[in-house]
Amino acid sequence: MEPVMVVMCAICLLFFLYQLYKLSEERRNQCCYLVHYECHKPSDDRKLNTKFCGDIIARNKNLGRQEYKFLLRAIVSSGIGEETYGPRNIIECRENSPTLEDGILEMDEVLIDTLDKLFRKTGVSPQDIDVLVVNVSSFASVPSLTSRIINRYKMRDDVKSFNLSGMGCSGSLISLSLVQNILKSYKNAFAVVVASESIGPNWYSGNDKSMMLTNCLFRSGGCSFLLTNKRAFRTRAKLRLKCLVRTHLGASDEAHTCCMQKEDDQGRFGFYLGKNLPKTATLAFIKNITGIAPKVLPLKELIRYIVMKYLGKTATLNLKAGIDHFCLHPGGQAVIEEIRKNLGLSEKDVEPSRMTLHRFGNTSSSSLWYVLGYMEAKKRLKKGDNVWMISFGSGFKCNSCVWEVLRDLEDGNVWGDMIDQYPPKTTANPYMEQYGWVNQETFEPSAAV
Amino acid sequence: MTQILPNFSSSVKLKYVKLGYQYLVNHILTFLLIPIMLGILLEILRLGPEEILLLWNSLHFDLVQVLCSSFLVIFIATVYFMSKPRSIYLVDYSCYKPPVTCRVPFSAFMEHSRLNLKENPKSVDFQMRILERSGLGEETCLPPAIHYIPPAPTMETARGEAEVVIFSAIDSLMEKTGIRPKDIDILIVNCSLFSPTPSLSAMVVNKYKLRSNIKSFNLSGMGCSAGLISIDLARDLLQVHPNSYALVISTEIITPNYYKGSERAMLLPNCLFRMGGAAILLSNKRRDSVRAKYKLVHVVRIHKGPDDKAYRCVYEQEDPEGKVGINLSKDLMVIAGEALKSNITTIGPLVLPASEQLLFLFTLIGRKMFNAKWKPYIPDFKQAFEHFCIHAGGRAVIDELQKNLHLSAEHVEASRMTLHRFGNTSSSSLWYEMSYIEAKGRMKKGDRVWQIAFGSGFKCNSAVWKCNRTMKTPTDGPWQDCIDRYPMHIPEIVKL
Numbered sequence: 003m004e005p006v007m008v009v010m011c012a013i014c015l016l017f018f019l020y021q022l023y024k025l026s027e028e029r030r031n032q033c034c035y036l037v038h039y040e041c042h043k044p045s046d047d048r049k050l051n052t053k054f055c056g057d058i059i060a061r062n063k064n065l066g067r068q069e070y071k072f073l074l075r076a077i078v079s080s081g082i083g084e085e086t087y088g089p090r091n092i093i094e095c096r097e098n099s100p101t102l103e104d105g106i107l108e109m110d111e112v113l114i115d116t117l118d119k120l121f122r123k124t125g126v127s128p129q130d131i132d133v134l135v136v137n138v139s140s141f142a143s144v145p146s147l148t149s150r151i152i153n154r155y156k157m158r159d160d161v162k163s164f165n166l167s168g169m170g171c172s173g174s175l176i177s178l179s180l181v182q183n184i185l186k187s188y189k190n191a192f193a194v195v196v197a198s199e200s201i202g203p204n205w206y207s208g209n210d211k212s213m214m215l216t217n218c219l220f221r222s223g224g225c226s227f228l229l230t231n232k233r234a235f236r237t238r239a240k241l242r243l244k245c246l247v248r249t250h251l252g253a254s255d256e257a258h259t260c261c262m263q264k265e266d267d268q269g270r271f272g273f274y275l276g277k278n279l280p281k282t283a284t285l286a287f288i289k290n291i292t293g294i295a296p297k298v299l300p301l302k303e304l305i306r307y308i309v310m311k312y313l314g315k316t317a318t319l320n321l322k323a324g325i326d327h328f329c330l331h332p333g334g335q336a337v338i339e340e341i342r343k344n345l346g347l348s349e350k351d352v353e354p355s356r357m358t359l360h361r362f363g364n365t366s367s368s369s370l371w372y373v374l375g376y377m378e379a380k381k382r383l384k385k386g387d388n389v390w391m392i393s394f395g396s397g398f399k400c401n402s403c404v405w406e407v408l409r410d411l412e413d414g415n416v417w418g419d420m421i422d423q424y425p426p427k428t429t430a431n432p433y434m435e436q437y438g439w440v441n442q443e444t445f446e447p448s449a450a451v
Numbered sequence: 452m453t454q455i456l457p458n459f460s461s462s463v464k465l466k467y468v469k470l471g472y473q474y475l476v477n478h479i480l481t482f483l484l485i486p487i488m489l490g491i492l493l494e495i496l497r498l499g500p501e502e503i504l505l506l507w508n509s510l511h512f513d514l515v516q517v518l519c520s521s522f523l524v525i526f527i528a529t530v531y532f533m534s535k536p537r538s539i540y541l542v543d544y545s546c547y548k549p550p551v552t553c554r555v556p557f558s559a560f561m562e563h564s565r566l567n568l569k570e571n572p573k574s575v576d577f578q579m580r581i582l583e584r585s586g587l588g589e590e591t592c593l594p595p596a597i598h599y600i601p602p603a604p605t606m607e608t609a610r611g612e613a614e615v616v617i618f619s620a621i622d623s624l625m626e627k628t629g630i631r632p633k634d635i636d637i638l639i640v641n642c643s644l645f646s647p648t649p650s651l652s653a654m655v656v657n658k659y660k661l662r663s664n665i666k667s668f669n670l671s672g673m674g675c676s677a678g679l680i681s682i683d684l685a686r687d688l689l690q691v692h693p694n695s696y697a698l699v700i701s702t703e704i705i706t707p708n709y710y711k712g713s714e715r716a717m718l719l720p721n722c723l724f725r726m727g728g729a730a731i732l733l734s735n736k737r738r739d740s741v742r743a744k745y746k747l748v749h750v751v752r753i754h755k756g757p758d759d760k761a762y763r764c765v766y767e768q769e770d771p772e773g774k775v776g777i778n779l780s781k782d783l784m785v786i787a788g789e790a791l792k793s794n795i796t797t798i799g800p801l802v803l804p805a806s807e808q809l810l811f812l813f814t815l816i817g818r819k820m821f822n823a824k825w826k827p828y829i830p831d832f833k834q835a836f837e838h839f840c841i842h843a844g845g846r847a848v849i850d851e852l853q854k855n856l857h858l859s860a861e862h863v864e865a866s867r868m869t870l871h872r873f874g875n876t877s878s879s880s881l882w883y884e885m886s887y888i889e890a891k892g893r894m895k896k897g898d899r900v901w902q903i904a905f906g907s908g909f910k911c912n913s914a915v916w917k918c919n920r921t922m923k924t925p926t927d928g929p930w931q932d933c934i935d936r937y938p939m940h941i942p943e944i945v946k947l
Contacts, residue, residue: 011516014523021530102769142646144767144777145756146672149908152756159753159793164684167671168650180668180684187536187690250663252649252656263648265606273648289663397653 032186032231034178035239036405038124039227040116041372041416042198044087048222051084052077055218058097064209072211076218081335081356086221086363089202100203105141112198112224113151120226121155124238126192128155133184133193137166137173137367139396140263140273141200151196170261170395171331173197173367174225175403179246185231192232198224199366206272213264213272219334221363225371239408240378241389246403247293249286257282257398280340286400287341290392291319298388298404299324321345324388325404328352329373331393332359341392354380357424361417367393372416376424379417383407473834476806537693537735539686540743541916544731545624546882547616547702548929549592553726556589557582557947560722566600571713581722583944586846586867590933591725591874596706609645609706610654612726616702617651618658620730627927628732630696632659637688637697641670641677641878643907645704655700666692674765674906675842677701678878679914682733683750689735696736702728703877710776717776723845727876727883745900745916749801753793755909761786765907784851790911791855794903795830802835802899802915832856835899836915839863840884842904843870852903868937873929878904883929890934892924 059065059073091097091104121128134157136147143150148163162184169176174197181193201220206213230239251257260276296304303323310317321328330341332355342352354376362372370391377383385407392402414421475482495503561579568574596608617640625632638661640652650669655661666688673680678701685697705726710717734743755761764780800808807830814828832839839862841852849870853863865884873883881902888894898918905911925931 011519011523014520014527018523018527018530021527025530025533101773102767102775139648140646142644142672144644144672144674144765145762145907145909146674148672149754149756149762149910152754152908153759153762156757157754159755159757160751160797161754162683162752163673163754164668164670164680165672166669167646168648168653168669170648170650176668179666183666183691184687187687248664248666250653250656250661250665250667252653253660253663255657258649258653258657261649263606269605271606293664397649397656399653 033233034182034185034243035230035232035235035408036241036243037126037228037230037235037239038120039225039240039371039374039415040120040123041225041368041375042112042116042223043416044111044222048087048090048093049085050088050093050221058092058095061095062207064207066209069209069211069214073214073218076215079335080219081338081359082219082221082363083360085361087223089222091202092205097202097205098207100205102143102203105200105203106143108200108202108222109138109141109147109150109198112222113147113196113226114154116196116224116226117151117155117194120194120228124228126228128157130192131157131161131194132188132191133181134161134163134196135166135177135180135193136164136196137169137177138198138200139167139170139173139366140204142167147196168396169367170397170399171333171364171366171369172393172395172399172401174370175246175367175391175393175401176248176395176399178229178243178403179248179401181229182243182246185229188231190232191230193229194226195229196224196226197367197371199368204271204273206270208266208268208270208272210266210272210274212276213266213274215275216273219364221365223362223365223368223372225368227371236408240411241405242408244388244404244406245294245297247290247297247401249290249293249400251282251286251289251398251400254282254398257286260398261396280336282398283337283394283400284340284344286394286398287344287392290400290402291321294390294402294404295319295321295324298390318346321390322347322351325390326387327377327382327389328355329370329377329389329391330355332356332364332369332373333394334364335359337394353425360426361420361424367395369393375415375417376421378411379414379421380424381410381412383411385409473804473806476809477804479805537690538740539689539747540734540736540739540919541745541747542630542696542732542734542739542743543624543628544729544744544882544885545620545627546879546886546929547620547726547728549726553592553595553598554590555593555598555725557945561947563598563600567602567711568713574713574715574718577715578718578722579947581719583947584846585722586849586870586941587723587725587874588871588941590872592727594704594706594726597709602709602711604706604709606647606707609704610647612706613642613645613651613654613702613704614658616704616726616728617655617700617730620700620702620728621655621659621698624698624730624732630732632661634696635659635661635698636665636692636695637685638665638667638700639670639681639685639697640668640700640702641673641681642702642704643672643674643677643877644708645706646671651700655698672907674908674910675703675844675875675877675880676904676906676910676912678729678881679750679902679904679912680752680910681878682731682747682914683752683912685733686747686750689733692735694736695734697733699731699733700728701731701878701882703879708777710774712770712772712774712776714770714774714776714778716778716780717770719779720777723875725874725876727873727879729879729882731882740919743919744922746919748899748915748917749798750914751794751798751801751912753790753797753911755786755790755793755911758786758909761790761909764909784847786909787848787905787911788851788855790905790909791852791903794911794913795832798913798915799830802901803830803832804834807831807834829855829857832901833858833862836901837895837898838865838888838893838900840881840888840900840902841866842902843867843873843875843880843884844905845875846870848905864938867941868939871939871941872933872937880904886926886928887930887934887937889922889926890924890928890930891937892922894918894922896921
């Protein structure tokens with residue numbers, strides 16, 4: 003009986019080892035790799051400069067002198083440059099009567115441009131895609147944008163498509179979280195995420211000050227990126243996702259209502275930004291950092307922080323101990339400055355966000371990828387670096403994730419040749435002299451213009 | 452769609468032969484095992500008790516060997532159980548029941564139509580003809596904003612409708628399951644045509660003070676099949692997060708999408724879509740396996756987007772006057788049939804018993820090798836499922852599916868009665884139908900339910916559930932007060 007028992011034990015042992023091996027393989031295959039991302043650069047005929055914006059405001063019959071002054075002040079001091087892009091219906095002076103076609107065409111330009119380039123540069127065919135996530139906050143059409151993409155690129159009929167909307171400027175990180183979860187259950191899968199924002203149909207034509215700011219800050223843009231969990235793509239991929247933390251402050255009424263779509267007193271539709279927005283953003287930010295810091299900072303830094311706090315001394319978490327590059331959502335000058343102060347970052351750290359705000363404006367959920375593109379074009383991303391992406395969204399959400407750079411990245415992408423012009427000597431608005439009178443409390447506009 | 456031997460298809464004898472064949476093939480393992488067991492038993496009896504004891508003593512069991520082998524067996528069993536996909540349970544669900552004040556009987560609907568479309572009597576006639584043949588009853592509901600003449604949809608009223616529908620459904624669900632808001636880990640809201648910022652999911656987080664690390668997703672634009680897409684997403688998320696609860700909310704907010712123009716093809720949704728919503732609680736906790744109502748077995752998603760005709764058959768567009776509405780093309784039924792075929796081809800092998808699959812394979816081989824004129828064998832899905840929940844998209848959809856799948860009137864009764872009592876509530880209609888079957892006391896433990904829904908794009912999604920415990924009547928739910936009036940006969944045309 004002896005040899006039989008030995009053989010049986012050996013078989014059992016081999017089977018058991020094989021199962022362990024399979025489990026460990028599954029764990030290893032759950033990594034989420036970013037193969038490539040492509041940001042959209044609209045055509046030059048869609049550029050919006052301050053003069054054009056001034057003209058649009060002047061055209062609006064609902065705005066009086068006070069509002070004109072307020073808006074110009076916002077535009078001039080926003081940190082947004084002269085080469086940002088607007089939607090076609092606004093360029094064509096039809097901002098008050100957007101049609102459904104305008105909205106769809108705006109989306110089409112982003113989708114076709116970025117997806118064509120994405121598939122071409124990665125060599126992945128649309129038929130290989132297993133998961134498709136589209137995230138556009140204020141646009142919902144029938145059939146959805148995911149169906150539009152599936153129709154255009156003739157994807158497979160069992161592709162898992164998800165169309166997220168209403169998630170604000172942090173939509174691309176939420177889509178990333180969705181893909182990360184799905185890639186844990188499916189082997190060897192490809193996922194495409196498209197993030198953009200629909201500006202044209204959401205133009206506010208009224209005169210409520212808290213609702214006019216979005217007109218000035220948001221600009222056209224979008225991006226799509228390809229993710230996979232195939233180990234074979236590890237050498238070709240750019241980044242690997244280390245961790246992602248989502249924080250939702252919706253439970254607090256104040257946080258929930260600080261930015262929302264609504265109708266003003268005259269029934270005009272627009273996006274309201276409340277005065278407590280900065281405070282809510284700070285709260286969400288702190289909560290999010292509490293979640294992500296333990297996952298990404300080295301133990302030494304965490305111990306130092308805890309010891310300092312215990313001793314009662316003021317201590318700031320030195321995020322630079324674990325993070326090399328900061329991709330901050332370019333929501334506006336104020337947002338970037340606030341975060342820079344709170345985290346003790348240098349000008350060089352926030353330069354990518356500032357430059358993105360200057361060149362492309364606030365393109366909502368896709369803006370983080372323009373910031374990443376800047377860092378890559380400047381050849382700052384080296385193998386082993388950690389990149390931290392953080393964004394805020396209505397509701398109120400704060401989401402952040404940390405990527406590990408897998409190889410030295412040098413792709414010029416959307417910044418291309420103009421990267422050498424950045425950072426410019428000054429980001430002050432060139433129309434400051436002409437429109438600078440808006441910053442004075444008393445003025446005579448007829449004398450200045 | 453006749454069977455292989457059309458001459459004898461009505462013969463009673465063939466029916467029994469078929470039944471016998473099905474029983475044999477489906478229980479083949481039992482049939483093989485019985486002779487083997489009998490053989491062993493006879494062998495043991497033949498040997499006698501002393502010889503058995505001798506055999507037992509001759510096996511040398513070393514302590515180490517015993518320990519090793521038992522250790523290995525336990526370990527392999529643990530690894531096997533750990534690597535199995537988690538079971539997803541549907542703990543409970545609850546459907547929104549609109550108040551009586553929102554009812555739109557035919558007379559009210561036609562009167563509003565006549566007043567709103569004063570300049571277009573042809574469109575009014577069209578609406579009347581649709582309503583007569585729609586299969587809807589007198590108790591379907593529209594939200595308050597639509598009861599105004601002309602309808603007065605604003606952001607406020609749309610949010611108001613969303614709050615009433617979603618919060619009522621969630622309140623009733625929490626009461627039934629006893630779950631606390633802090634326990635919810637995943638939240639998925641799907642509403643096709645209304646996606647405000649902040650999203651409806653943020654609205655739910657705000658009202659119920661859900662946790663700040665909740666994984667919330669807001670799906671929109673995915674049509675009437677979005678409910679099953681949300682279930683699919685919840686399942687994928689629950690595979691990755693152990694010990695979690697997922698709350699799925701399926702609804703369609705009518706207020707902002709009421710078509711105000713007069714194009715006929717775009718007036719159709721106005722006649723059919725009604726107010727409704729459902730909240731569903733899914734869990735992957737083992738202790739819920741006792742109290743859960745259903746267990747999720749399969750979800751299959753098919754997207755016919757690559758085909759241009761399919762993509763355009765449900766399309767939102769502006770009419771010549773610039774008013775936005777949804778255009779339903781004329782070949783909607785054909786495309787739905789195609790999509791259904793693809794779905795069946797995928798789900799068939801997963802759910803059909805071996806007997807049906809063999810028959811299908813046999814006819815397939817026969818058609819390829821012998822005679823291409825043999826009619827394709829349509830598998831009998833009644834073998835795989837006890838109950839069918841077909842999305843109550845409209846009378847034509849239910850008729851078409853009943854014909855295609857050879858279903859009896861009782862199988863589609865839930866869909867027809869839901870269409871009659873609640874109208875087309877889009878993604879939540881499947882849950883009203885489940886509720887009907889339960890209210891009728893037909894849901895027994897072990898029953899399998901097949902939910903099918905179609906959506907714009909063109910999608911066909913289906914889900915298979917297995918009933919976990921027999922549900923006793925009377926059940927609480929939207930059918931509580933009217934279940935005794937059903938089933939009722941719904942005439943082809945209701946003369947208005």
